[in-house]
Amino acid sequence: MNRRTFVQQMLTTLAVGGAAPSLLARTARAATAGEKILVVVQLSGGNDALNTLVPYRDAGYRKVRPNLAVGASEALDLNGELGLHPALAGLMPFWEQGRLGLIPAVGYPRASRSHFVSMAVWHSADPQRAATEGWLGRWIDEQDDPFCAVNLGLAAPLALQGRERQGVAVGGLDGFDLKLPPAALGRLRSSLEHPRSGVLEATRRAMARLVADTARMQGLAGYEPQAEYPRGGFGNALRDVVRMIAGGLEARVYYVSLGGFDTHADQLARQPALLEQLAAGLSAFARDLKALGREDDVLVLGFSEFGRRVAENASGGTDHGKAGLMFALGPGAGGLKGPGYDLDDLDDGDLRYRVDFRSVYAGAAAFIGARPEELFPEPQPVLPLLG
DSSP: OOHHHHHHHHHHHHHHOTTHHHHSSOOOOOOOTTOOEEEEEEETTTOOSTTTEEOTTOHHHHHHOTTTOOOTTTSEESSSSOEEOGGGGGGHHHHHTTOEEEEEEEEOTTOOOOHHHHHHHHHHTOTTSOOOSOTTHHHHTTOSOGGGEEEESSSOOGGGBOSSOBOEEESOGGGOSOOOOHHHHHHHHHHTTSOOOHHHHHHHHHHHHHHHHHHHHHHHTTOOOSSOOOSSHHHHHHHHHHHHHHTTOOOSEEEEEEOOOOOSSOHHHHHHHHHHHHHHHHHHHHHHHHHHTOTTTEEEEEEESOOBOSSOOTTSSOOBOSOEEEEEESTTOOEEOSSOOOTTSEETTEEOOOEEHHHHHHHHHHHTTOOGGGTOSSOOOOOOOOO
């Protein structure tokens, strides 16, 4: 095979292989038993914090939400003042076990109510909006294996993009493959057996790694999780994360998303269904981790790009707000973190942020052994998430 043919074949593979572009980076050491793993859950659209972690005894909450307020008889009591939305009943056992942590009134200075802008801030961890890489991307840049971070989706989010490398995007284990005709794949494998020189050798090694990693990912699909996951993309993504962990994939970070939280209207019907899906997925995931003996090795961190307005609107919903709610699920993560809500001190009708989200990120980064001081453009204190 001549030089031109070899290069053309490599480029064709990169063009048609669904996973190829994001694999040509480097990864971290294997996440075997005892290694810590971070699973980030993004609630896209702006989840309403006040109807998730509910201040059900607050008269001001009930006054500005005459139709949407979750009543005291419905909320799942946590401490006599706050309660979970009843759709999150599946998470109550983890609260009782000290494994569910809740961080209310989380945000950042000069918050934006724009989905695009605020999500960029959360992904880059830079409220100044100057950074072009993600907060975890800065960690990925220092790793040596393309599978140190995996996004369950078609493209790596900004959070997993570094200056030089990015996390792997996996649409799903069952469909993970190099999309080449069998004859072309055979020719590719044959050509990779012969060392080259210079740039061609670097390309050959990268492609050989791609083929090997693809085969490795396909092998993970054989594991069948024990728990029953909710139907849909979110449940499927968490199920695939369990399969990757069980199969010994080297990933130290996984990223999954659940969308639909932009509840400008009909919130009473829409948000509970999403929260129930969230709880069912996380509950199944935690049960599978326990069955694998990995429940103390994994921390789940959840966020949304902003909360919603304190007062309900005229359409049976809530509009874009500022501070919101984060959660953590994992060993010793239980309890309420930070000072909590203050409905008597609002920021132009929104919850005022009282915890900087970067402090929460710093605590999650510390869990997997990353150095928080290297992840953020501005130094941040570490919010202890565990213990």
